[in-house]
Amino acid sequence: MVEFSLNNEKVKYSGDPSKRLLDVLREKFLLTGVKEGCGEGECGACSVLINGRLTNSCITAIGSLEGTSVITVEGFKNTKQYQLLEETFAKAGAVQCGFCTPGMIMAAQALLLSNAKPTQEDIREAISGNICRCTGYNMIIDAIKMAAEQGEGLW
Amino acid sequence: MVKSLKPSTLEEALKMKTDNPDAIIYAGGSDLMVAKKVSQEILFINQLVELKEVCEDEEFLIIGASSIYFDLIENPLIPELLKQVLKDIASPAIRNVATIGGNICNASPAGDSLPALYLFDAKIIATSLDDNNQISERMIPIENFILGIRKIDLRPNEIVTKILLPKDKISVTTKMGYKKVGARKSQAISKLLFVAAINIEYGSVGITTLRRKDIESHYIGIKYNELLTKIPEIIEEYRECLHPIDDQRSTAVYRKKVCLNLLEDFLNECK
Numbered sequence: 001m002v003e004f005s006l007n008n009e010k011v012k013y014s015g016d017p018s019k020r021l022l023d024v025l026r027e028k029f030l031l032t033g034v035k036e037g038c039g040e041g042e043c044g045a046c047s048v049l050i051n052g053r054l055t056n057s058c059i060t061a062i063g064s065l066e067g068t069s070v071i072t073v074e075g076f077k078n079t080k081q082y083q084l085l086e087e088t089f090a091k092a093g094a095v096q097c098g099f100c101t102p103g104m105i106m107a108a109q110a111l112l113l114s115n116a117k118p119t120q121e122d123i124r125e126a127i128s129g130n131i132c133r134c135t136g137y138n139m140i141i142d143a144i145k146m147a148a149e150q151g152e153g154l155w
Numbered sequence: 156m157v158k159s160l161k162p163s164t165l166e167e168a169l170k171m172k173t174d175n176p177d178a179i180i181y182a183g184g185s186d187l188m189v190a191k192k193v194s195q196e197i198l199f200i201n202q203l204v205e206l207k208e209v210c211e212d213e214e215f216l217i218i219g220a221s222s223i224y225f226d227l228i229e230n231p232l233i234p235e236l237l238k239q240v241l242k243d244i245a246s247p248a249i250r251n252v253a254t255i256g257g258n259i260c261n262a263s264p265a266g267d268s269l270p271a272l273y274l275f276d277a278k279i280i281a282t283s284l285d286d287n288n289q290i291s292e293r294m295i296p297i298e299n300f301i302l303g304i305r306k307i308d309l310r311p312n313e314i315v316t317k318i319l320l321p322k323d324k325i326s327v328t329t330k331m332g333y334k335k336v337g338a339r340k341s342q343a344i345s346k347l348l349f350v351a352a353i354n355i356e357y358g359s360v361g362i363t364t365l366r367r368k369d370i371e372s373h374y375i376g377i378k379y380n381e382l383l384t385k386i387p388e389i390i391e392e393y394r395e396c397l398h399p400i401d402d403q404r405s406t407a408v409y410r411k412k413v414c415l416n417l418l419e420d421f422l423n424e425c426k
Contacts, residue, residue, distance in 0.1 A: 002159075015156075016156050016157055017157055017158075017159035017197055017199075018157045018193075018197055020188065040189040041185055041188075041189060041245070041246075041248070041249055042342050044246070044248060047248060050251075053225070053251040053252075054247050054248045054251055055248055055251055055252055056185075056248045056249070056252075058188070059184055059185050059188035059189060059252075060184055060188070060252070061181060061184055061187075061188060061197065061199075063157075063159040063161070063181070063197060063199055064181060064184060064199050064201050064202075066161060066199075066202060067202070107247070107248075110247070125247070126247060128246050128247065128340070128341035128342070129245065129246020129247055129248045129249065129341060129342060130246075
């Protein structure tokens with residue numbers, strides 16, 4: 001049995017502790033914002049925040065989560081920070097196929113939580129574990145920069 | 156179903172490991188979950204704060220084995236060279252979970268933290284409970300702890316709890332060189348990784364997991380100007396003992412050439 005907080009609600013899981021957080025989120029909690037790209041921590045499509053830190057849910061065993069707080073893109077959705085990121089991602093053309101987008105949004109949030117005024121290099125570093133095969137990254141970097149500039153006081 | 160062992164203290168963890176010698180130890184999970192190793196039991200040590208402490212005594216800098224890369228990078232006690240290496244490993248999401256003890260125990264030939272730890276003459280502390288249930292520690296130099304590819308000198312009832320870096324080693328390493336060669340900047344597993352340190356007084360030079368103290372000993376104590384004249388000779392000595400491999404990431408010829416070029420650059424620039 002593992003007890004943790006998922007999107008600010010207390011949840012319990014009593015299945016196999018070696019199961020990937022990614023699978024538990026998608027199959028048990030029906031949170032399909034997390035995507036499986038590579039399944040080995042290389043692509044970032046499954047990114048979530050665990051205790052505020054960006055983490056790949058595909059290489060996190062559910063049994064390791066006792067007492068932690070997990071936030072997925074669904075849990076982040078009803079915040080002003082998310083709304084601004086959604087707006088700037090749309091404006092910058094940072095979404096094409098959309099598969100990497102939930103992970104990119106979580107990576108952007110993790111960055112802005114620790115650094116509200118990132119440089120371009122900081123942004124590149126922050127999304128360096130998130131692969132996008134459509135945009136060529138520049139639009140995503142623009143979107144995060146825009147959110148940081150417009151988000152005075154939000155982060 | 157896999158059984159979950161969740162100790163709340165180190166002592167409890169050691170007891171569990173004694174009772175379940177086949178249990179797989181889960182610290183950060185970033186290698187383990189990719190390798191998909193299976194066992195009947197998983198021993199989760201990721202929550203044990205006592206394994207994440209970094210402190211120092213007279214002789215050693217003591218790094219808790221479950222210390223996470225991100226925390227080590229932020230910690231002022233950690234030597235700059237080790238920080239540089241850790242900053243270049245994988246991606247932010249991996250550095251938020253991966254542990255230094257995990258990198259050592261995974262014993263990959265491409266384990267990025269290893270060359271720096273060899274250079275600092277790191278000692279590994281393997282901890283277990285003795286017959287009287289007292290905590291007992293075994294100190295093993297890193298070059299003896301890592302026996303080969305994915306092979307380590309760790310007994311079934313032991314857990315790696317600390318990594319010790321001799322403080323005199325850290326303080327004499329005045330000039331350091333580091334270069335990771337990979338296919339891209341982030342996420343890449345190293346084709347090769349070069350770490351070197353030279354102390355102008357002692358003139359010692361070290362190279363990756365191939366560390367040749369015998370070669371270093373030939374140059375201890377010489378002046379930098381003299382060292383400069385000996386560069387071709389040093390390169391030759393290392394050329395003879397470097398035997399890299401061909402694999403999917405690179406070729407032996409490339410690796411050897413780059414290793415020697417990096418050594419040459421380092422020696423020329425370490426004034």
